[in-house]
Amino acid sequence: MTQRKRVIVIGGGFAGLWCVQRLAKAPVDITLIDRSNHHLFQPLLYQVATAGLAAPSIAAPLRYILRDQRNVTVLMGEVDRIDVTARTVHVGGQALSFDYLLVASGATHAYFGRDQWATHAPGLKTLDDAFLIRRRVLSAFEEAEAAQDSATRDACLTFAVIGAGPTGVELAGTLAEIARHTLAREFRHIDSRRARVLLIEAGPRVLSTFTEGLSEKARAQLVKLGVEVHLGKPVTHIGDGYLEFGGQRVDARNILWAAGVAASPLGKQLVEGTGSPGIDRAGRVRVASDLSLPGHPGIFVAGDLVSIELEGKPVPGVAPAAKQMGNRVADNIRALLAGRPTTAFRYRDFGSLATIGRHSAIVQWPNLRMSGALAWWFWLVLHIYFLIGFRSRLIVLINWAWAYFTYARGARIIINTDSDREIHGSEEEVRGESRGA
Amino acid sequence: MTQRKRVIVIGGGFAGLWCVQRLAKAPVDITLIDRSNHHLFQPLLYQVATAGLAAPSIAAPLRYILRDQRNVTVLMGEVDRIDVTARTVHVGGQALSFDYLLVASGATHAYFGRDQWATHAPGLKTLDDAFLIRRRVLSAFEEAEAAQDSATRDACLTFAVIGAGPTGVELAGTLAEIARHTLAREFRHIDSRRARVLLIEAGPRVLSTFTEGLSEKARAQLVKLGVEVHLGKPVTHIGDGYLEFGGQRVDARNILWAAGVAASPLGKQLVEGTGSPGIDRAGRVRVASDLSLPGHPGIFVAGDLVSIELEGKPVPGVAPAAKQMGNRVADNIRALLAGRPTTAFRYRDFGSLATIGRHSAIVQWPNLRMSGALAWWFWLVLHIYFLIGFRSRLIVLINWAWAYFTYARGARIIINTDSDREIHGSEEEVRGESRGA
Numbered sequence: 001m002t003q004r005k006r007v008i009v010i011g012g013g014f015a016g017l018w019c020v021q022r023l024a025k026a027p028v029d030i031t032l033i034d035r036s037n038h039h040l041f042q043p044l045l046y047q048v049a050t051a052g053l054a055a056p057s058i059a060a061p062l063r064y065i066l067r068d069q070r071n072v073t074v075l076m077g078e079v080d081r082i083d084v085t086a087r088t089v090h091v092g093g094q095a096l097s098f099d100y101l102l103v104a105s106g107a108t109h110a111y112f113g114r115d116q117w118a119t120h121a122p123g124l125k126t127l128d129d130a131f132l133i134r135r136r137v138l139s140a141f142e143e144a145e146a147a148q149d150s151a152t153r154d155a156c157l158t159f160a161v162i163g164a165g166p167t168g169v170e171l172a173g174t175l176a177e178i179a180r181h182t183l184a185r186e187f188r189h190i191d192s193r194r195a196r197v198l199l200i201e202a203g204p205r206v207l208s209t210f211t212e213g214l215s216e217k218a219r220a221q222l223v224k225l226g227v228e229v230h231l232g233k234p235v236t237h238i239g240d241g242y243l244e245f246g247g248q249r250v251d252a253r254n255i256l257w258a259a260g261v262a263a264s265p266l267g268k269q270l271v272e273g274t275g276s277p278g279i280d281r282a283g284r285v286r287v288a289s290d291l292s293l294p295g296h297p298g299i300f301v302a303g304d305l306v307s308i309e310l311e312g313k314p315v316p317g318v319a320p321a322a323k324q325m326g327n328r329v330a331d332n333i334r335a336l337l338a339g340r341p342t343t344a345f346r347y348r349d350f351g352s353l354a355t356i357g358r359h360s361a362i363v364q365w366p367n368l369r370m371s372g373a374l375a376w377w378f379w380l381v382l383h384i385y386f387l388i389g390f391r392s393r394l395i396v397l398i399n400w401a402w403a404y405f406t407y408a409r410g411a412r413i414i415i416n417t418d419s420d421r422e423i424h425g426s427e428e429e430v431r432g433e434s435r436g437a
Numbered sequence: 438m439t440q441r442k443r444v445i446v447i448g449g450g451f452a453g454l455w456c457v458q459r460l461a462k463a464p465v466d467i468t469l470i471d472r473s474n475h476h477l478f479q480p481l482l483y484q485v486a487t488a489g490l491a492a493p494s495i496a497a498p499l500r501y502i503l504r505d506q507r508n509v510t511v512l513m514g515e516v517d518r519i520d521v522t523a524r525t526v527h528v529g530g531q532a533l534s535f536d537y538l539l540v541a542s543g544a545t546h547a548y549f550g551r552d553q554w555a556t557h558a559p560g561l562k563t564l565d566d567a568f569l570i571r572r573r574v575l576s577a578f579e580e581a582e583a584a585q586d587s588a589t590r591d592a593c594l595t596f597a598v599i600g601a602g603p604t605g606v607e608l609a610g611t612l613a614e615i616a617r618h619t620l621a622r623e624f625r626h627i628d629s630r631r632a633r634v635l636l637i638e639a640g641p642r643v644l645s646t647f648t649e650g651l652s653e654k655a656r657a658q659l660v661k662l663g664v665e666v667h668l669g670k671p672v673t674h675i676g677d678g679y680l681e682f683g684g685q686r687v688d689a690r691n692i693l694w695a696a697g698v699a700a701s702p703l704g705k706q707l708v709e710g711t712g713s714p715g716i717d718r719a720g721r722v723r724v725a726s727d728l729s730l731p732g733h734p735g736i737f738v739a740g741d742l743v744s745i746e747l748e749g750k751p752v753p754g755v756a757p758a759a760k761q762m763g764n765r766v767a768d769n770i771r772a773l774l775a776g777r778p779t780t781a782f783r784y785r786d787f788g789s790l791a792t793i794g795r796h797s798a799i800v801q802w803p804n805l806r807m808s809g810a811l812a813w814w815f816w817l818v819l820h821i822y823f824l825i826g827f828r829s830r831l832i833v834l835i836n837w838a839w840a841y842f843t844y845a846r847g848a849r850i851i852i853n854t855d856s857d858r859e860i861h862g863s864e865e866e867v868r869g870e871s872r873g874a
Binding site for chain 1: 473475496511513564576582583622849
C-alpha cells in the first residue's frame with residue numbers, strides 16, 4: 001500500500017471548507033489550517049456588528065463541522081510562509097509538507113495606504129471587528145445621553161459609513177433602523193430618532209454592481225429609512241471624531257469603513273519568485289483557468305484571494321463564487337490523483353441580492369428583479385437557509401421573528417476589551433475573606 | 438406642586454434592578470447608574486465561560502428592561518465617589534444629588550492579597566471574565582493538538598479549579614463534560630477524554646453551605662463526572678503554567694479562580710468618616726436592620742455589598758437574598774416618602790440548590806432534599822424560569838435541549854481581544870483597490 005497523498009488547505013472560509021468537504025471520500029490526508037477556530041457566515045456579519053445576532057449564531061467551530069470526516073485534521077494557527085519549491089507550509093514552528101495545496105485565506109479591509117484611518121474608521125471582516133463596531137455604536141448613544149453640551153451630543157449621534165457597497169449599505173440601513181425604532185423609547189435626555197446616518201460614496205451610485213435601475217431603487221429605500229446618501233464625494237480626511245468629504249467637514253464620533261478590500265498577504269508571498277503572472281492591484285493571485293498557480297500544478301488558489309476573468313468579466317468576491325471554486329479545486333485534486341487532466345473553473349452566476357434594512361432589499365437574478373419588501377423576504381429566507389447547522393438556523397429564525405415584531409435587537413450587550421479593563425482594574429483593590437479555598 | 442424626590446440607585450444587579458422596578462409607581466425621579474449597559478443573570482455566567490450559552494442569552498440591556506418605566510433614567514458610568522454629607526454621587530465628572538440612595542454595586546473576586554495570582558488564575562464575575570475563560574479553555578485544547586512534546590500536551594490538558602463553592606463546582610463539572618463528551622471526536626492527535634480536571638479546596642468539603650450529606654453526594658457526583666477532587670489542600674503558590682497545593686506541584690496551563698469574593702470598593706468609600714460601624718473583612722457594609730447606613734436615614738445598601746446577620750446567621754450572597762433586599766429598600770423609601778417608619782429586612786430562605794454537571798445537582802429546601810438527575814432537572818427548570826425576558830428563556834431552552842441530546846455546545850467561538858489583534862495586525866499590509874469610495 002502506498003502512502004496517502006497529503007492535502008493542505010489554508011483558510012476555513014467558504015472556499016476552503018467546501019473543498020475539504022468535497023474531498024470527504026478521497027483517499028487523502030487533509031490538514032485544514034485557519035487562524036481562528038470557526039467558520040464564519042460572513043453575509044450576516046453586519047448583524048453581529050449591529051447587535052441583531054449573537055456571534056455563535058453565525059459561526060461554528062471548524063472541528064465541530066468536520067468532526068465526522070476522519071481524513072481531516074484541523075489546525076488552528078497562523079501560516080508564516082509557503083515554500084512552493086520544497087512544497088511545505090510553515091505554521092507555528094512546524095514545516096508541513098504537501099502534495100496538493102489550496103490557499104484560500106481570503107481578504108481583509110484596506111485603506112489605500114492611509115493606515116492612520118484604521119483607528120478612526122474600523123472595517124468589518126471578522127467577529128473581532130464586529131464586536132468593536134457594536135461596542136462603539138452602542139457606546140455612542142450612551143455617551144450622547146450623558147453629554148453635557150449639544151456639540152458633543154450631536155457628534156455622538158452622527159454615524160458616517162464610508163463606501164456604498166453591500167456592507168456599507170447594510171450597516172447604514174441597520175443603523176438608521178436602530179436609531180429610529182429599536183432605541184426610540186429608551187433614552188431620557190436624547191431623542192435617538194434624531195441621529196444622523198451618513199452613507200458616503202466616491203462613485204456615482206450605491207451598490208454599483210447592480211443595474212442602474214435597482215441601484216437607484218436601493219438609494220431611494222435608504223433615504224426612506226432615514227439615511228443621508230452622499231454620492232460622488234470621495235473622503236479626503238478622517239481624524240479623531242470628524243471626517244472631510246466633498247469639501248465639507250462633519251463631526252462624527254462613529255465612522256465605519258466599508259470602502260476597500262485587499263487580499264490576504266499570503267497571496268503576495270505565494271507568487272514571489274515563482275515566475276507566475278503575479279498579483280493584481282488588490283493583492284489577488286492571477287491563476288490559470290483550472291485555479292492553479294501557473295507553472296505549479298497541484299497548487300491552487302480560491303475564493304477572495306483569486307483574480308480571474310471569465311468571458312471578459314471578473315468573478316465577483318461573493319460566497320457562491322467561493323463555494324464553487326472550492327468544489328472545483330477538490331474535483332481537480334481528485335483528477336490529479338486519478339491521473340486525469342484538470343478542468344477549467346466555470347462560474348455559475350445565480351444572480352445578486354443585497355439587503356438594505358427592514359423590508360428593503362434588491363434582487364437581480366437572471367429572470368427576476370425585485371426591490372422592497374418582497375425582495376427583503378426573499379433575501380431573509382435564502383440567508384437563513386444557507387446558514388450552517390440546523391441549530392443556528394432555528395435560533396436565528398427565532399431571533400429575527402422576535403426582532404421583526406418588536407424592533408428589539410437581542411445582542412445589545414457591550415463587552416469590554418481587555419485594554420478597557422485595565423483602565424478600571426485598579427479599583428478592584430479591596431481584598432476579602434475566603435468563600436472556598 | 439413640590440419637586441419630586443430624587444432616588445439614585447448604584448448597580449443594576451438583582452438588588453438594584455428589583456428596587457427600581459418596585460418603585461415604578463412611586464412619585465420619584467430615579468437614576469440607575471451601572472458601569473455596564475446590561476443586567477446579568479449571574480447564576481448562568483459559568484455557561485458562557487464554558488461555551489454553552491452566548492452572552493446575549495443571559496444579559497439584557499438595562500435600558501431595554503426599563504424602557505417603559507418613565508420615572509427612571511439609566512446612566513452608564515463609573516461612580517467615583519459618594520458624598521453622604523452633601524448627599525451627592527460623583528459620576529463621569531458630574532455630581533448628582535439625591536434624597537434617597539441605594540448602593541448595590543456587588544462583589545468581585547479576591548486573591549487575599551496575592552494579586553500576582555490574578556494573571557495566572559482568572560476569576561468569574563463579569564461577561565468579560567467569561568470570555569477570557571472561554572478563550573483560554575478552548576485554546577488549551579487547540580494548543581494540545583498542535584503540541585510537539587507530551588509534557589506540553591499534558592499541561593495543556595490539565596485544568597485546575599481553585600475553590601469548591603458553587604462556581605468552582607459548576608466550572609469543574611462542566612469542564613469534565615466538555616473534555617469527555619463535547620470534544621470527544623473532534624481532535625486527531627489528542628484524546629480530549631484524557632484531560633485532567635482538578636478541583637482544589639482548602640476546606641474539608643465541597644459546597645460547604647449545604648448539609649454534610651448533600652455535600653458528600655456532590656463530591657461523589659463530581660468524581661463520577663471525572664473530576665479529581667482535592668479537599669483540605671490550600672493552594673500555596675500559583676505561577677505561569679503551574680500551581681502548588683498540599684505539598685505537590687502540578688503543571689496546568691488553565692487555572693481558574695473560584696475561591697474568594699470581596700465587596701465592591703464603593704462600600705469602603707461609603708462608610709469612611711461616617712461614624713457608622715464600618716465594613717467587615719470582605720469589605721461588606723454593616724447596615725442597620727432596615728438596610729440603611731447607620732446614622733444616615735435614606736441611604737441604603739443591598740445585595741452582595743451588605744453584611745447582615747438575622748437570628749445569628751449571615752444572609753447568604755445569593756440572588757434571592759439580593760432581590761428581597763432590593764424590594765425591602767424600595768418599600769422603605771416609600772415609607773420615608775409617606776412619613777412612615779421603615780421596616781426591618783427579613784430574609785425568606787427558600788433553600789439552596791447547586792448544579793454540578795449533566796444530570797448532577799443537589800437541592801436543599803426546607804421540606805425537600807434531592808441529588809442526582811431529578812435535582813438537576815429541578816435546577817434547570819427553575820433557572821430557565823427566572824431568566825429575564827421571554828426571548829432569552831426560549832433561546833436558552835432551545836440551546837439546552839440541543840446540547841442535551843447532542844452534547845454539543847453552541848458558543849464554542851474563540852474571540853480574540855484587541856491586544857491579541859495587535860500581534861497579528863502587522864501582517865495586514867497589502868493594500869488594494871477600491872470597492873466603493
